[in-house]
Amino acid sequence: MILFKNSYARLPEHFYTRQDPTQVPDPELICINSALATELSIDAEWLESAAGLDVLSGNTVLEGAEPLAQVYAGHQFGGYTPRLGDGRAVLLGEVLNQKGERRDIQLKGSGRTAFSRGGDGKSALGPVIREYIVSEAMHALGVPTTRALAAVTTGERVRRQEGPLAGGVFTRVASSHIRVGTFQYFYAQNDVDAVRVLADYTIERHYPEVADSPESYLNFLKRVMQAQAELIAQWMSYGFIHGVMNTDNSAVSGETIDYGPCAFMDAFHPQCVFSSIDTGGRYAWGNQPNIGLWNMSRLAETLVPLIDEDMEKGVEKVEAVLAEFPTYFGRCYNSRFRKKLGLPDEGADELIKSCLGLLANQEVDFTLFFRHLTYVAAGGDTAELSEMFSDQKPFLRWFEQWQELASCKEQMSEVNPIFIPRNHRVEEAIQAAYAGDYAPFHRLVKVLQTPFTECDEHHDLENPPLPEERVSETFCGT
Secondary structure (H helix, E strand, O other): OOOOOOOHHHOOHHHEEEOOOOOOOOOEEEEEOHHHHHHOOOOHHHHOOHHHHHHHHOOOOOOOOOOEEEOOOEEEOOEEEOOOOOOOEEEEEEEEOOOOOEEEEEEEOEOOOOOOOOOOOEEEHHHHHHHHHHHHHHHHHOOOEOEEEEEEEEEEEEEEOOEEEEEEEEEEEEOOOOEHHHHHHHHHOOOHHHHHHHHHHHHHHHOHHHOOOOOHHHHHHHHHHHHHHHHHHHHHHOOEEOOOOOHHHOEOOOOEOOOOOOEEOOEOOOOOOOEOOOOOOOOOHHHHHHHHHHHHHHHHHHHHHHHOOOHHHHHHHHHHHHOOHHHHHHHHHHHHHHHHHOOOOOOOHHHHHHHHHHHHHOOOEHHHHHHHHHHHHOOOOOHHHHOOOOOHHHHHHHHHHHHHHOOOHHHHHHOOOOOOOOHHHHHHHHHHHHOOOOHHHHHHHHHHOOOOOOOHHHHHHHOOOOHHHOOOOEOOOO
């Protein structure tokens, strides 16, 4: 069973709508994350039972659950939508994990809500498979993220552009589902009292250390901003592109949320984009820090009335905090890449920059480069690393500089993964799942649990795609 300890449902009723998940005709279990279930003090064997499947598919609402759909707004690709909300997700409730930390349990793809805006509220199986694989891979890499508790099929078909597809429900676990867009929703309605209630609740839940400070709301903004800077630096150090960094996809907890058109780069380029709808490159790899700051600026707007009764003074205060973002992010970013390159804690920023320029100019595979460099740092030969570069002269110049400066090589194996969820492998798992074969999915999930560990049996999962295997676009799945 699941012991719910709900708090969001105690907030004012205009923060959400009560909403039971929609029942489905013939659910089947694909996967249970037993390790995560244990962390949440949930019996994994019970989850795998018929009774557990009924809960995970939405067919049964457990006693103690208080299903609801949260309301929020958001800037989507720069354009503001005043009312979004959970259009295909239902928050079943909250639990306390073994450390006493509060965690949301949410069903995605569980049917229409008051916020579905004409959609069916369902999910095709593909997005369920993608989010399970990538979110658990991110967790194994040490990146703050929502988690995957379970994936099920529904026994029904959902209509999408490409035709009818098998349906699925994904069970997501998060520190919370409070977004920048949640604050924007109430701010746009000039409901300062609601913004205050939401801010107080979020501080208590995520940043209790600032609760008693004289400038608690300003310090809250600073902590959220720092969490976002740290998160984006981690994304970029692994070649990850979120794909839809809308304000409604920016969690104030500092976790990665909403794995739609996301991807890990193969060949490196700072303007790399995978989202099929990001035609202007707004959310390209190299633009993510600027978008992070932009999103934090939208959060800051909502907090100004709480920070100071004098609007001008409030604006001055938040602008001073926001002005710290580039420097703070730069420190996080350079620290990550110094570790990847085995460099000392200070300096060598130009070597990082020239490294990425070299990779971009010669379209070198991002993950494989750092793995081969790690091998060389451990005493291996340079043949495979050198062969990655069609033009040897600039590489050899850079390599000579690196050899002179790389004095912390032992840390490289801890931050340069062997396995990432490469796009073509994720797509392979999705297409196999649609055909009823979950073996590629299970294999990928298992290997990605230990991304820094060599495994000869699964050596093929390390490799970049062949030209005919390349995935150039990813989709949100709605």
